[in-house]
Amino acid sequence: MPRTSQLLIYYEWKMLIRNRFQLLMLAVTFLFGMYAIYYGQSEINAQRQTIRAVQALEQEEFSSYQASFTEEMETLEQEQTHDIASRPAYAWYRHGYHAILPPHDYAALTIGQRDLFRYYYRLTGMSLHYQLFENELANPVNLMVGNFDLSFVLVYLLPLLIIAFCYGLFSSEKENGTLPLLQMQPVSLRRIILVRLLFYFGLITELAFLLSLIGLFTSGNPLKGENLVPALAWLVGVLVYCAFWFGLLFLIISFRQSSAFNAITAVGCWLLLLIVVPAVLNVIVTVKYPLSSATLAGLTRRTGLENENDEEEARAVIQEFLAHKPELTGSDSLMKNDLLPKAYAAFTSLKDINNQQQVDRYNAQVAQRNAWTSHFHWLSPAVNMQEVLAHIAETDVNTFLQFQSALAGFHGEITDFYFTRLFWDKLIVSEDYAHLPAFEMPKDSHRWNTVWWGLGKIFLAAGGTFVFGFIKMKERAK
Amino acid sequence: MHLLLLIAQKEIKVALRERLVVVLGGIILLLLGVALYAGYLAYQQQQAIITQVQTEKRQEWLNQGDKHPHIAAHYGTFVFKPKTVLSLFDFGLDAYTGTSKYLEAHHPHEFMFRPAQDHSSMIRFGELSAALVLRILVPLLIIFLAFAAFTRERESGTLKLLVAQGVSFSTLTWGKILAYVTLLAAMLLPFLLGIVMLSLANTQQETIPDVVTRAVLLALVYGAYLFLFIAFSVWVSLRSSTGRNALLILLSGWIFLGILMPKTVANLSENFYALPSMREFKATIEQDKINGLDGKTPRSVRMATLEKEYLEKYEVDSVQQLPFNFEGVSMQAGEEYGNTIYDHHLRELRQIFHQQNRLGSLASLLNPIIAVQHLSMALSGTDMRTFIHFEEQAEDYRRNLVRKMNADMAENSQYGEFYGYKAGSDLWQQMEDFSYQTPTAWQLLQYYRLEVISLLLWTALALVLIHYTHRKAKPLYA
Numbered sequence: 016m017p018r019t020s021q022l023l024i025y026y027e028w029k030m031l032i033r034n035r036f037q038l039l040m041l042a043v044t045f046l047f048g049m050y051a052i053y054y055g056q057s058e059i060n061a062q063r064q065t066i067r068a069v070q071a072l073e074q075e076e077f078s079s080y081q082a083s084f085t086e087e088m089e090t091l092e093q094e095q096t097h098d099i100a101s102r103p104a105y106a107w108y109r110h111g112y113h114a115i116l117p118p119h120d121y122a123a124l125t126i127g128q129r130d131l132f133r134y135y136y137r138l139t140g141m142s143l144h145y146q147l148f149e150n151e152l153a154n155p156v157n158l159m160v161g162n163f164d165l166s167f168v169l170v171y172l173l174p175l176l177i178i179a180f181c182y183g184l185f186s187s188e189k190e191n192g193t194l195p196l197l198q199m200q201p202v203s204l205r206r207i208i209l210v211r212l213l214f215y216f217g218l219i220t221e222l223a224f225l226l227s228l229i230g231l232f233t234s235g236n237p238l239k240g241e242n243l244v245p246a247l248a249w250l251v252g253v254l255v256y257c258a259f260w261f262g263l264l265f266l267i268i269s270f271r272q273s274s275a276f277n278a279i280t281a282v283g284c285w286l287l288l289l290i291v292v293p294a295v296l297n298v299i300v301t302v303k304y305p306l307s308s309a310t311l312a313g314l315t316r317r318t319g320l321e322n323e324n325d326e327e328e329a330r331a332v333i334q335e336f337l338a339h340k341p342e343l344t345g346s347d348s349l350m351k352n353d354l355l356p357k358a359y360a361a362f363t364s365l366k367d368i369n370n371q372q373q374v375d376r377y378n379a380q381v382a383q384r385n386a387w388t389s390h391f392h393w394l395s396p397a398v399n400m401q402e403v404l405a406h407i408a409e410t411d412v413n414t415f416l417q418f419q420s421a422l423a424g425f426h427g428e429i430t431d432f433y434f435t436r437l438f439w440d441k442l443i444v445s446e447d448y449a450h451l452p453a454f455e456m457p458k459d460s461h462r463w464n465t466v467w468w469g470l471g472k473i474f475l476a477a478g479g480t481f482v483f484g485f486i487k488m489k490e491r492a493k
Numbered sequence: 494m495h496l497l498l499l500i501a502q503k504e505i506k507v508a509l510r511e512r513l514v515v516v517l518g519g520i521i522l523l524l525l526g527v528a529l530y531a532g533y534l535a536y537q538q539q540q541a542i543i544t545q546v547q548t549e550k551r552q553e554w555l556n557q558g559d560k561h562p563h564i565a566a567h568y569g570t571f572v573f574k575p576k577t578v579l580s581l582f583d584f585g586l587d588a589y590t591g592t593s594k595y596l597e598a599h600h601p602h603e604f605m606f607r608p609a610q611d612h613s614s615m616i617r618f619g620e621l622s623a624a625l626v627l628r629i630l631v632p633l634l635i636i637f638l639a640f641a642a643f644t645r646e647r648e649s650g651t652l653k654l655l656v657a658q659g660v661s662f663s664t665l666t667w668g669k670i671l672a673y674v675t676l677l678a679a680m681l682l683p684f685l686l687g688i689v690m691l692s693l694a695n696t697q698q699e700t701i702p703d704v705v706t707r708a709v710l711l712a713l714v715y716g717a718y719l720f721l722f723i724a725f726s727v728w729v730s731l732r733s734s735t736g737r738n739a740l741l742i743l744l745s746g747w748i749f750l751g752i753l754m755p756k757t758v759a760n761l762s763e764n765f766y767a768l769p770s771m772r773e774f775k776a777t778i779e780q781d782k783i784n785g786l787d788g789k790t791p792r793s794v795r796m797a798t799l800e801k802e803y804l805e806k807y808e809v810d811s812v813q814q815l816p817f818n819f820e821g822v823s824m825q826a827g828e829e830y831g832n833t834i835y836d837h838h839l840r841e842l843r844q845i846f847h848q849q850n851r852l853g854s855l856a857s858l859l860n861p862i863i864a865v866q867h868l869s870m871a872l873s874g875t876d877m878r879t880f881i882h883f884e885e886q887a888e889d890y891r892r893n894l895v896r897k898m899n900a901d902m903a904e905n906s907q908y909g910e911f912y913g914y915k916a917g918s919d920l921w922q923q924m925e926d927f928s929y930q931t932p933t934a935w936q937l938l939q940y941y942r943l944e945v946i947s948l949l950l951w952t953a954l955a956l957v958l959i960h961y962t963h964r965k966a967k968p969l970y971a
Contacts (some may be wrong), residue, residue: 032628047753048758054760054763054764057764058763063771065772065773068770068772068773069770069772069773072772072773072776092746105530127614127617128614128617131589131609131610132610133771135770135772146607148605149602149603149605149771150591150603150605150606150607150771151770151771152603152768152769152770152771152774152842153589153768154762154763154768154845154846154849154850154877155586155589155590155607155877155880156586156589156759156846156849156850156877157759157760157762157763157849158589158607158609158852159585159586159588159589160755160756160759160760161617161756162756162760163756163757163760167756172753175748179741179745183737189738190737219527263801265566274740275640275641275737275740276513276738278737278740278741278744279513279517279637279740279883280513282633282744283517283633286629287887288617289618290618290625290629290630291524291621291630292691293618293619294618294619294620294621294625294854295527295613295621296618297612297613297615297616297618297619297621298527298528298531298532298535298620298622299531300612300613301531301535301612301620302531302534302535302538305535305538305539305542306591306611307539307542307543307546307608308593308606308608308610308611309543309546309573309592309593309606310542310546310604311606312546312550312573312593312595312605312606313549313550313571315595315602315605316568316569316571316595316597317567317568317569317597318568348895380611384612384613385612385613388612388613388615389613391943394720398615398618401617401618402614402615403616405614409613412612412613412614448836464788
């Protein structure tokens with residue numbers, strides 16, 4: 016590094032440590048960051064606790080079933096439990112399985128949509144749609160306000176810190192009367208400003224890295240195989256996002272206006288990118304693709320056969336269902352034993368089959384909305400950054416939509432397990448409990464494309480603003 | 494007085510000469526227009542969908558054919574949350590409270606379908622509503638207008654001249670405040686009139702009984718809020734040595750009060766008062782239904798007690814001899830016991846919500862932006878209290894429906910013959926369609942006393958501060 020640059024940095028450092036207000040701002044941001052990490056972890060830990068609690072409930076349920084195969088039958092309750100455990104006619108709508116979307120280690124750093132969407136479901140063989148739409152308990156006020164997690168500190172607060180440190184880099188010299196002195200130096204003004212900007216870039220990025228590393232290490236070991244790439248992507252994201260804001264500040268400074276102008280313009284940009292652009296896009300998408308889930312409400316209705324005593328009707332429903340599932344036919348006693356439970360099972364399954372189209376159409380509309388908004392992500396690197404971070408921690412909306420569609424498959428496994436036994440008139444035996452259906456979330460290969468693309472877009476924005484500022488600065492220097 | 498007007502006039506001229514301020518004002522006006530227009534469209538679209546679905550469900554209920562009343566109660570019907578016309582001004586919690594609820598016997602459901610779930614992750618950045626523009630963006634304009642109110646005079650030396658000519662600080666301050674108030678009023682008045690006209694045009698078939706009162710109150714609240722912001726900005730300018738300092742203080746205050754604090758408070762409340770998960774909430778209710786609220790009276794015991802009670806009351810030996818169908822009575826008794834249990838747990842749950850939101854109300858004493866936000870949502874009918882009121886009405890409707898069906902069953906059917914009796918459209922007609930009216934503004938404001946007090950206190954504080962500073966205005970040649 017040339018000596019002049021070293022000298023510049025040295026004096027900038029002296030200025031910094033003398034400026035109590037700036038140091039205070041750094042400290043406050045650091046404390047906010049620490050609180051954000053704590054808050055995110057406490058939220059995600061609460062979710063983990065809930066997951067453990069529901070798993071315990073499930074385990075309790077199933078171990079009572081299993082135990083009923085070996086216990087002596089003494090009370091009526093024990094017999095009932097054994098019936099539920101062994102007879103598919105009861106079991107298919109009683110046995111509840113949890114499909115769980117466990118939080119990624121780094122979900123604590125960017126809670127994303129995890130508070131809005133459900134991350135666990137208890138599914139029985141009953142109608143899928145009856146079980147799918149229930150919400151998790153949440154305070155709507157807190158949902159609206161959103162989460163104070165590390166991604167909020169990085170996306171919202173860091174730019175403000177950058178603005179506060181840099182808006183006066185040039186103008187304050189002018190206003191303090193030191194500008195002519197600087198211009199007399201053999202070093203070009205552009206160079207001076209760039210070195211000073213670089214100094215603050217280093218300082219603030221270090222702060223952001225420090226917070227990120229604390230967050231990453233306390234939320235999950237980043238050196239562990241599956242965490243390594245997310246942790247790296249996170250740090251790259253922080254770097255390019257900081258670079259973008261410094262580029263933007265450089266561009267604003269290069270217009271060589273007063274401090275007030277710079278501050279107003281920079282805060283205006285912040286407001287535009289973080290509040291106005293997303294808010295306008297959201298309201299446009301609401302109006303452009305009007306959608307109300309009220310239309311899906313009917314699917315959640317609990318229904319049954321018109322007349323449960325009418326065997327003819329029961330047979331007809333079973334036949335209709337078996338047309339969809341021919342592999343369930345073949346038992347000699349198909350239309351004799353457990354006619355009512357079979358009819359009920361057939362009825363709810365048919366309902367799901369008939370309603371699936373409506374749900375698919377609705378989901379397609381939601382996807383259309385998402386596609387439309389994602390076209391405009393380039394308008395705001397801040398929105399882009401939030402999206403990238405959410406993708407890294409698997410808390411983005413797509414993860415939840417995939418989770419929901421994976422539920423349909425899992426529900427299919429559950430019904431297959433019970434319906435083969437119900438329709439073939441076989442009892443559930445103790446050994447069956449070793450091969451119960453289990454939920455598995457399919458891997459998403461597109462996730463990392465979105466992340467790298469998003470990072471690329473922020474990088475381009477950073478480069479663009481910087482180059483533009485660089486040219487502008489030179490123009491004026493002549 | 495003449496002097497005051499002269500100062501105001503001059504200040505308006507200066508403001509209009511400032512290009513940045515004019516541009517910003519233009520942008521804000523445009524955004525306000527877009528927000529109101531989009532809000533109106535969204536209101537109309539959602540209202541149309543909801544009315545249509547509600548009508549469909551009503552027809553389904555009326556034309557469900559002849560069936561046993563308890564089956565009808567089982568399949569139930571739906572209610573949908575209507576949009577209030579003032580929601581076009583402040584969307585409030587509309588995206589985060591559910592929109593529909595399934596009403597069936599035995600199971601009180603929670604509201605389902607949060608509209609935010611139909612959006613991409615970007616929804617968490619907020620939606621552009623007129624309330625957001627007034628609460629967050631217009632204050633920024635005020636800051637830009639007023640930060641230099643005194644510092645400019647001070648820096649250019651005209652302050653000395655003014656004072657030397659005998660203008661009192663009081664006249665100067667009030668003249669400047671008057672200027673900004675006039676500018677803003679000129680800007681916002683057309684929109685205010687627009688909102689009032691829109692609200693008046695939609696008064697028929699409306700869920701809000703007192704739209705006009707609310708619109709006036711909204712105008713008052715926002716008027717007071719914006720005045721407050723102007724007064725404080727001018728005061729800060731008066732007390733600051735340079736424009737740069739004034740701007741920094743005002744911007745930091747605005748970001749802290751408008752962005753940081755609301756989020757922090759909401760998140761802290763989440764840490765202080767934790768919510769149970771839906772699965773656990775439901776599991777405890779089920780547990781209590783089985784074992785009784787005291788954990789010692791299971792269902793069989795409760796039923797036996799009821800039977801004994803009726804047999805003794807009517808002095809007969811068996812339930813068959815009762816002059817009505819005992820099954821209807823026992824069904825209703827079970828329903829009511831279930832309701833007691835549900836109410837008990839729901840009360841606890843709501844208690845947590847209220848405790849969480851209470852923290853926000855307390856914080857509003859320190860932060861007028863939070864106070865205004867709460868009042869604005871309340872007056873627009875998009876706040877938590879209105880939602881809970883709506884939930885209660887819907888639940889009452891459900892209970893009434895089930896009660897009616899069970900009473901009809903007890904009256905008209907015979908013991909033991911469940912399928913023998915069928916009711917028809919006469920009975921379905923007796924159940925009136927669900928319609929909802931919000932509480933009046935005054936009833937609602939009872940819950941928001943702290944917020945009202947906060948706004949009054951802050952206004953008083955602003956006046957006192959300005960007055961006090963006048964008397965102790967620093968000498969110019971200190």
